Amino acid sequence: xERVFSFPRIGKHTEVFKKLLESxxxxxxxxxxxxxxxxxxGVKHSADMMCYPFKVTLGNFIEAxxxxxxxLIMYDSRxxxxxxxxxxxxxxxxxxxxxxxxxxxxxxxxxxRHIKQLNPDLSCLTIFQKVREGWKNLxxxxxxxxxxxxxxVNIGIVGEIYTCLEPAVNLSIEKKLKKLGxxxxxxxxxxDFIRASTRTNFLKKKMYKKExxxxxxxxxxxxxxxxxxxxxxxxxxxxxxIIHLLPLTCMPETTIEPQxxxxxxxxxxxxxxxxxxxxxxxxxxxxxIETFAELIKRRKK
Ligand code: SF4
Numbered sequence: 001x002e003r004v005f006s007f008p009r010i011g012k013h014t015e016v017f018k019k020l021l022e023s024x025x026x027x028x029x030x031x032x033x034x035x036x037x038x039x040x041x042g043v044k045h046s047a048d049m050m051c052y053p054f055k056v057t058l059g060n061f062i063e064a065x066x067x068x069x070x071x072l073i074m075y076d077s078r079x080x081x082x083x084x085x086x087x088x089x090x091x092x093x094x095x096x097x098x099x100x101x102x103x104x105x106x107x108x109x110x111x112x113r114h115i116k117q118l119n120p121d122l123s124c125l126t127i128f129q130k131v132r133e134g135w136k137n138l139x140x141x142x143x144x145x146x147x148x149x150x151x152x153v154n155i156g157i158v159g160e161i162y163t164c165l166e167p168a169v170n171l172s173i174e175k176k177l178k179k180l181g182x183x184x185x186x187x188x189x190x191x192d193f194i195r196a197s198t199r200t201n202f203l204k205k206k207m208y209k210k211e212x213x214x215x216x217x218x219x220x221x222x223x224x225x226x227x228x229x230x231x232x233x234x235x236x237x238x239x240x241x242i243i244h245l246l247p248l249t250c251m252p253e254t255t256i257e258p259q260x261x262x263x264x265x266x267x268x269x270x271x272x273x274x275x276x277x278x279x280x281x282x283x284x285x286x287x288x289i290e291t292f293a294e295l296i297k298r299r300k301k
Contacts, residue, residue, distance in 0.1 A: 005104075005118075006031055006064035007073040008057035011165040012141050013190055020134035021073070024127070025119045031064040034168035038063055043278045045093050051082055052247035052277045053162035056169055058090050065099050076105035077197070080221030081251050108197050135191075142189050145204075149238050150183045153297050156234035157186040158227040158260070159245030160253050163276055164188035170245055170276065171285050180293045185239065187230035188223065196226065208232040215259040222252030231260055235267035241296045242269055243289070248277040270296060 005028045007017055014030055021028045032038070034056060042059030061072055072094075074087035091103040106114050115127050122130075147156070155177060163169050164186055177184045195201035202209075212229035219225070227244070234242055244260055246253035257273070264271040272292040274285065 001070065003027060003071045003102075004029060004069045005071045005073055006061070006067075006069035008060040009034055009166065009168075010162065010190070011167055013138065013165065016134065016137045016141060019137060020130065023130040023133065024115055024122060029064065029067055029069055031060040031069075032067065034060065034166070038168075039278050045097060049249050051250050052169065053160070053166075054082065054086055054089070055278065056162075056166070057086065058093065061090060061094060062097075062099075065094070065101060069101070071102045071104060073104045073106055076107040078107050078109060079197075080219055083222070108194065138191055138194075142191055145187065145189045145192055147185045147187075147234070147237050147239075152181065152183055153241075153293065153300060154183045154185065154239045155241045155243060155293070155296065156230070156237075156239040157184065157188065157243050157245060158230050158234070159188065159223070159243075160247055160250050161188050161190070161193055161223045163245045163247050163250075165190060169247075171280070171282050173243070173245065173274075173289060176286065176289060177293060180290060181297075182293050185234070187234065188226075192226065193223070205229055205233055208236070215256075215263075220252050220255060222250065224252030224256045227253070228256055228259055228263070231263045235263060235269050239269065240300055241292065242271050243292070244271060244273045246273070246275055248275045270299070 005021055005026045009031050018028050018030045038059035039056060041062045042055035046055045046058055074090060076087055077083040087103055087105040112124060112127055115122060157164060165188060174184050174186055192201060208229040211232050212225060215228050216225060231242060242264060
C-alpha cells in the first residue's frame, strides 16, 4: 500500500514542514485547517484534563486519516512535559478508535536515523542539505526574535509554544491586536525552540537567561524558562504590556505564573493572562484583549 504521511498543523509553519517532508521523497498531505469539528473530535477522544494542544493535534490526526493518511508523524520532544508522551498516547487512542496507520515519532536527536528509516535511498549529505533548506524556509516565515519599540502601543506575547504559534488555537490574537492598532511582538519562535533543544542558542539573550534562572530550581520543560527570560527581555525593551497565553492545565506555564507576575509588577508592566481551551468563547476573549489594549492606550496617554 502506498504510504501517505501527515502531521499536526502548526500555524504558518505547516507549509514549511510539508515541503520539508516532501523534499525527503515522501508523499505528504497537510491536515485540513483546524475547525470546530477538528477540536470536537480531539476533545471527544482525550482525557478531560489533557492539555489543549494534545486535543487539537489528535483532531488533526483523525481528519488527516479520514483524508487518506496512513503514516502519522508526531514530534517527540524528549523533554520534561507531556509533549514527550503525545505520540504514544495518540497512537493508543487512535488504535482504540479503530484506525490503522503507522506512527512515526520524530525527535531532533535522532532526526537523521528517522529520515533514513522513512526513505533509505537518501544519503546523509542529501538529508543534511534538505534540512538546511527547511531551516532557511522556517527562518523566512518568522520575523526577528529581537524587538525594537515602535511608535504607539507595544505589547509582547509570551506563552506555550503551540498556543502562541497556531492562530486557530489562539483565536488569531496577533491579527486582532494589530487591528486594534497595537504593535505586537510574539516572542515565541519555532527556530528558538529547535535551537534550545539542540543547545545551540546559549549566547542569545544571555543576560536575561541568567536572570531568569534565579526564578527556578532547575529545568522546567515546555516553554516555561523561555517565557521568563523573554518577559525580562520585553520589560527591558520597554513594552507597554505583556500577554501570557497558555492552555488550561499546562504544567510549565502554570508553574511560572507567580514568577511572571512578579517580573511584571517589578517592572510596572501590565500583564494579561489568557487561558485557552475548548470551552473558550471568542466573544469573551475579544472583549478581554480589547479592554487590555484600551487600558494600555489610556495609561500611555
Ligand atoms: S507545554 Fe504545556 S500544553 Fe504543551 S505539552 Fe507541555 S504541558 Fe502540555
